[in-house]
Amino acid sequence: MRNDIKQFAYTQPLPGLAATEALGARIAAGLGRGDAVALEGDLGAGKTALARAILRALGVSGAVPSPTFTLVQHYETPGLKVGHYDLYRIEDPAELDELGLDEALQEGAALIEWPERAAGRLPADALQVRLEAAGEGRLAWLAGPARWQRIFPERTDVR
C-alpha cells in the first residue's frame, strides 16, 4: 500500500541506554512478520544497542552479538523469527540474496544496520530509524508507514 509509506514521523531523545531500551521495547511491540527496521547512523551511533533492545524485548535472553563479521544473526523469539543484519561490509547489494533477506522477511522480521549499503533493495515500507549523537546521548528520528502511529501515538507528524 504505497499511500501507507512514510506517513509517520517521530523524534525521541535518547539521553542514555535506558531510553534506547524503552524505544526498543516500543518498536518490538509493533513488529510483525514482513517488517523491516532500517537502522541508520554513523559508526557508534547506537544501532546495535537499539537492535539488542528490540531483541531483548521480544524475549531473547542470551547474548546478542553484533553481526559486524557474520553479517547476519538469526533469532527465534517466542512470537517472531528475526534476522539482525549489519551490511557495513557488503561490497555489492546482490550479496543480500546470499544473506537471505527476502526469506527472512517472508518468515519474520529483519533489523538492518547500514541499510544504505542495500541500495534500494529494502522494502519500501521499512520503519526507518536514524540515530544521531546528541551530547552524551542520542537522538532517534523515526519514519515509516502510518500503521506505526498505533505504537507512537503521542507525537506524530503526517506529512
Ligand SMILES: Nc1ncnc2c1ncn2[C@@H]1O[C@H](COP(=O)(O)OP(=O)(O)OP(=O)(O)O)[C@@H](O)[C@H]1O
Ligand atoms: N542512547 C545512548 N546513549 C548513550 N550511549 C549510547 C546510546 N546508545 C548507544 N550508546 C553507546 O554507543 C556505543 C556504540 O553503540 P553501538 O555499538 O550500538 O553503535 P552502532 O551504531 O551499532 O555502531 P557500528 O556502526 O559500529 O555498528 C556503545 O558503547 C553504546 O553503549
Ligand SMILES: [Mg+2]
Ligand atoms: Mg553496530
